[in-house]
Amino acid sequence: MTLVTAALIVLAVVGSNAFQFWDPAEEFPQLNTYFDNNYIGQSFETLQEKHPDLVKISSLGKTPGDNDIHEITITSDVSNWQTANKPSVKYVANMHGNEVRGRGLLLKFAYYLAMSYESDQDVRDIMATTVFHLLPTINPDGFATATKSCSGVDGRYTSDGTDMNRDFPSSWQSGTRLKFANETKMLMNYATRVPAVLGISFHDGALVTNYPWDGVPDILSGKYAASPDDALFITMAKTYSLNHKSMSKRAAQCGQDDFKDGITNGNKWYKVFNGMQDWNYMYNDCFEVTIELGCCKYPSDAADTFGKVWSDNFNSILKFSKLANSGVKGRATDYFGNPLTDVTITVSGINKTTKVRHPEGYYWRPLLGGTYNISASKHGYYTLARKSIVVREEEPTQIDFILIPKSQVRARKRRRRRKRSV
Ligand SMILES: [Zn+2]
Structure with a gap:
């Protein structure tokens, strides 16, 4: 092998993971503000008009507060995504209406994929092998009533007072009477229509990647509850946290938190029954993790928040997405x-x-x-x-x-x- 050939191989290997960083907010400053639900719908429409070959938008339906739950599907040759030989991934945010970082992150991610497709070979490669489904808010009614505050519950719940992350079925909790808020039902129907291999639900109030199980009846809160895919989930969680700029660093975590490598088993942190991630894994074979993006739930300065959340998470979200094409x-x-x-x-x-x-x-x-x-x-x-x-x-x-x-x-x-x- 000549030196030149060896150098080319090294370049190819390095290059295969080198997504080009571009902050869509440089071109679209509105992405760094606290946009409302209509803006999500309008910006999705704009992306679809500009990139009809890559983008297809839909609504899961209307919430009781008359808001659409906007969804965007992004992949190459999007009109044939349902029959294409590509795994789907599903990333949702803002399930708790007062936890806001994921809204900006997913909106920027949609812009990033669609708008850097032409210029970035790595984006073209991942779009050729993966179908992205992005839902920046699954609780728009909650967000509409949320107030800027680092803690508290103003806007956390749906308009009928449901905590969505305690509202999904579980085979361990068959006797529980769940409310099944309209938003929960829409998400459940959507999961049947759009089977996803990987999932993320973005929250705020901590800095950590949380993986199943979130709640097992016989295991006390604070104790580890391993799922059958525990080793895989640990690798998935670390793929996110170790590629994040600071999640794995104790100094960046919140208060007394000390999450080794920036990850935690859900039940070991604190028990959550009828959460979405356990439901997705248990019933939909969707390997979902819950990602807490920051300590303050709804920070006062949007520009600071959304600027940083993108640069911190950009690499993690792309690396995590590649796991949809792993295994068999x-x-x-x-x-x-x-x-x-x-x-x-x-x-x-x-x-x-x-x-x-x-x-x-x-x-x-x-x-x-x-x-x-x-x-x-x-x-x-x-x-x-x-x-x-x-x-x-x-x-x-x-x-x-x-x-x-x-x-x-x-x-x-x-x-x-x-x-x-x-
Ligand atoms: Zn939350």
Whole structure:
């Protein structure tokens, strides 16, 4: 290998992770102010008009306060995102209406992806392999009544007084009477329509990345409650916190907090039942973390806040997004190549199955590097097991499953028996 070739390889490896930093607020100063819900809708419309090939906007519906919950889908060739062979990621913010940093972060992130697409090869690469769904506020009614304050609960709840992060179903809490606020119901319907592999819910009031479980009945608050994917969640959480400018540093954390590496297990921090992240992992196979972006929930100076939140989190959010394409991925079909959904993917050593939810039969199962036995099963079909699958950290391993229906084999045996008897 010549020196030049070696240098090019080094450059290629370094370059593959080198997203170009650009603060969209330099061009759109409004992004550094406390914009209202209408501004989110208008700016999404503007992005869609400018980049119809990359951006598709929607509303989850109207809240009781007559606000839309705005959603933006961003990916290359966006008109075909639902059938494309790409995992979806879902990032939401402002579930507690008085925790505001995520609003600006996600709005800027939408601008960043759409507007640097042409100039930044790394953005083009991630948009070719990932579908981004961004919801800067899922509680616009709460935000509309929130007051600038570092603590307190003014604006935390939905207009009917619900704490959304205590309002999602849990198999451990089946007897609990939840309110299911309109906003919660919209999020639940949305999760069925848009199955996401990864999720983030942005909050404020601390500086830490929090991962499941958030609340297990038999484990006391303050004690560690490991999920079946604990090691993977730790890696995911660290991918965010260690790429953040200060989250992992004790001095930047809030009050007496001392989160090693800037991460915490939810139940170990404090127990939360019926939270969204546990629900997303448990019911939707969406590997979701909760990210607390700052100590003060609703700071008085918007420009300071939104300027810093972008530079602090820019790298984390891009690195985290890449995890949607890790572990194993592939397609489940029948013998004729027809896509199969509702196929259960089981991984040896992990007591958590995931389902094939993509209408074209594609699936993504994030995993740490290692060797696994992986099987696919579906009612009415023979289970197909693949042994000793090697998964590397750098790129996902492709494993396709062609499932044979039991009825087909039974019919063939019947035909054979009939032939023999004539
Ligand atoms: Zn919160």
